[in-house]
Amino acid sequence: LKTRSVSPSSSLSFGGVPLKFGTDWVASSAASFTNPSVPVIYGGTLGDSVHMLAPGAATGKLVVFRMPADGSPRAIRTAGRATEGAAAVAIVGVDQFMPLIARPNTFVDDPSNVPTMAPKPTFVISTTAAPQLFTTPWDQLTPGTAGKTAAINVAMNIVPVPFPARNVVGILPGSDPKLKGEYVAVGAHNDHIGMNSRPVDHDSLRIFNHTVRPGGAENSGKQATPEEQAQVNAQLAAWRAAHPNSMRADSIANGADDDGSGSVAVLEIAQKMASLSPKPKRSIVFVWHVGEEKGLLGSAYYTDHPTVPRDSIVAQLNIDMIGRGDAWDVTGVTKDGVPTSGNTDYVQLIGSRRLSTELGNMVESVNNTGKHNFKFDYSLDANGHPLNIYCRSDHYEYARYGIPITFFTTGGHSDYHQVTDEPEYIDYQHMARVANLVEDVAMNVANLDHRIVVDQAKPDPHGSCRQ
Numbered sequence: 204l205k206t207r208s209v210s211p212s213s214s215l216s217f218g219g220v221p222l223k224f225g226t227d228w229v230a231s232s233a234a235s236f237t238n239p240s241v242p243v244i245y246g247g248t249l250g251d252s253v254h255m256l257a258p259g260a261a262t263g264k265l266v267v268f269r270m271p272a273d274g275s276p277r278a279i280r281t282a283g284r285a286t287e288g289a290a291a292v293a294i295v296g297v298d299q300f301m302p303l304i305a306r307p308n309t310f311v312d313d314p315s316n317v318p319t320m321a322p323k324p325t326f327v328i329s330t331t332a333a334p335q336l337f338t339t340p341w342d343q344l345t346p347g348t349a350g351k352t353a354a355i356n357v358a359m360n361i362v363p364v365p366f367p368a369r370n371v372v373g374i375l376p377g378s379d380p381k382l383k384g385e386y387v388a389v390g391a392h393n394d395h396i397g398m399n400s401r402p403v404d405h406d407s408l409r410i411f412n413h414t415v416r417p418g419g420a421e422n423s424g425k426q427a428t429p430e431e432q433a434q435v436n437a438q439l440a441a442w443r444a445a446h447p448n449s450m451r452a453d454s455i456a457n458g459a460d461d462d463g464s465g466s467v468a469v470l471e472i473a474q475k476m477a478s479l480s481p482k483p484k485r486s487i488v489f490v491w492h493v494g495e496e497k498g499l500l501g502s503a504y505y506t507d508h509p510t511v512p513r514d515s516i517v518a519q520l521n522i523d524m525i526g527r528g529d530a531w532d533v534t535g536v537t538k539d540g541v542p543t544s545g546n547t548d549y550v551q552l553i554g555s556r557r558l559s560t561e562l563g564n565m566v567e568s569v570n571n572t573g574k575h576n577f578k579f580d581y582s583l584d585a586n587g588h589p590l591n592i593y594c595r596s597d598h599y600e601y602a603r604y605g606i607p608i609t610f611f612t613t614g615g616h617s618d619y620h621q622v623t624d625e626p627e628y629i630d631y632q633h634m635a636r637v638a639n640l641v642e643d644v645a646m647n648v649a650n651l652d653h654r655i656v657v658d659q660a661k662p663d664p665h666g667s668c669r670q
Contacts, residue, residue: 204368204500206307207233210358215326217243217336218351227332229305231279231294235358236324241265241290243336243350249278249294256346262288265353267328267336270296273425279304282325291324291355295333299424302400309364309497316507316665324357368394370501371491372510375477377649379484386488386511387649388519388606389472389641390502391465392495392597395458396620402452405623410438412617417533417542419619421590453622460616460624464526466491468638475642483649485517492597495523502597506604513604518562518648518655521598521610525550525637526629527618534614535592538585543614550577550637551612553584554593559607561656562648566609569647575640580614586670594668603668605661611641 209230215222222228246266247254256266266286270278282292297304304327334341337350371393377383415431416422427435443449457463473489476482488511494500506513528534528545535543535551556563570577583592593599598608613633618624648655662668 204309204364204494205312205361206309206364208307208360209305210360213357214354215357216354219354220335222328222332222335225301225305227329228293229301229327230325230357231304231327232291232325232357233308233310233322233359234324236291237356237358238290239354239356241353241355243267243353245337245344245346245348245350246286246292247346249282254346256286259288260347261286263290265289265291265293265355267293267295267333267350270294270424272296273422279325279327286323289323291326291353293326293328293336295328295330297327297424298329301327301329309494309500311494311500311504312361313504313507316503324355368493368501370493370505372505373473373489374511375473375482375487375489377484377486378482382484383486384515385485385654386516387483387485387645388488388490388516388601389469389522389645390490390492390519390597391469391522392462392493392501393466393491394493394496394501395461395463396456396496398456399454399622402454403622405451405453406442406446406449407439408453408621409618409623410442411435412621412623413531414438417617418535418615419617419621419624421615421619456620456622457625459626459629460526461524461619462495462522463626464524464629464634465522468522468525468634468641471635471638472642472645476645483646485649486511487645487649488516495597499595499597499600502600506600506606513606516601516606518559519598519601519606519608520641520645520648521596521601521608522612522637522641523596523610524612524614524619526613526631526634527616528613528633529630532614532616534580534616535583535590537582538588543580543582545613546578547633548576548578549580549613549633550640551580551583551610551614553596553610553612554598554602555584555609556659557584557593557608558602558605558659558661559655559657560659562607562609565647565655566644569644570640573640573643575636575643577636577640583614584670588670591668591670593670599668603662603664603666605657607655607657609644611637613637 492501528549
């Protein structure tokens with residue numbers, strides 16, 4: 204693991220006027236980039252498929268996009284794909300995330316798996332500095348409007364991280380001499396997002412997010428309407444009245460659901476399966492992946508450098524966030540933007556039939572025959588879903604190599620990637636039920652008289668993922 208950060212000697216100027224790093228601009232890309240004269244062009248609002256640049260208009264230029272008001276900062280990662288031939292990309296409208304983006308970026312320096320395509324230089328420009336990029340007033344810009352000429356000189360400092368990070372791997376040997384050389388993988392991730400630099404009031408944040416940002420970090424930047432703010436004020440006043448002198452400053456993102464719930468569930472499953480007699484016929488490999496929140500780093504490394512032959516892994520069952528999912532939680536949105544809510548029997552399934560129809564059918568069958576009685580929600584598994592969940596957890600690093608997967612989750616909620624994701628809000632009974640389901644599915648895959656059949660197209664293991 205190494206960290207990559209922008210060198211203090213880096214510079215970015217428009218029309219000869221320099222911008223200040225950290226205040227006016229930060230770099231989101233991973234590579235050094237120097238060009239003393241780059242034409243600037245306005246690309247419109249990111250994701251707007253109606254008002255777009257003409258084909259070829261971006262070639263060799265720095266394309267400036269405006270972030271939509273309800274846009275997720277995750278879109279920054281994909282902005283370069285919207286500008287074929289562009290020299291660089293800049294995003295305006297995510298000021299609150301600039302300190303986060305400016306922080307050193309962690310990556311795996313793996314010479315055996317170098318990206319085939321260099322990332323496009325990407326910058327985030329503050330809303331106060333953005334008007335300096337154009338002679339046309341900012342509010343009068345239309346896609347294709349030319350701006351000033353940019354001079355870019357961005358250098359990256361790369362250093363090893365001070366402490367190592369490790370995947371944790373355990374193997375339960377199979378009981379069948381002929382099948383023990385095949386493995387069912389069961390996994391979760393053991394990292395989260397760390398700490399905030401500034402403590403916030405836990406309860407007021409939780410009340411605000413539940414009303415205004417029901418998806419937590421998925422709705423980052425969304426502002427309250429007057430009606431929503433009135434609801435927040437009323438609920439907070441009621442809370443304060445019922446809990447006088449109870450303000451608690453919070454800065455630690457504990458990640459109880461994401462993915463404490465998955466991590467302890469995998470441990471419970473391992474303990475249960477190890478206690479069985481007879482043991483499952485195939486071997487079980489349990490992997491707690493590190494660095495999921497940094498971009499699936501641990502699972503990518505494990506599948507590139509597996510501790511068992513990669514083609515001996517017959518399936519992977521991924522557990523990420525299984526501690527919530529009741530009616531209070533907005534667990535996601537459909538492809539058409541309709542919010543989904545949980546219930547006492549709620550589980551989301553992602554990717555269970557994307558490589559193997561048999562695995563998807565087996566999960567359904569085990570749920571019924573094992574009397575787990577869950578109601579499965581497949582709405583977030585739809586092709587083209589904007590949240591792209593299939594590509595965002597560790598299971599995909601197995602799927603890219605053609606290994607059938609199922610991702611089990613109880614979905615999102617307003618505490619997602621917030622300091623409010625704490626153990627007191629976990630539904631432990633629900634979590635245990637999901638863990639029992641996953642264990643039952645793993646046992647059925649492990650004891651099957653044949654290898655799970657892959658009957659769908661395999662992806663390019665080194666290509667980009669799009670659900």
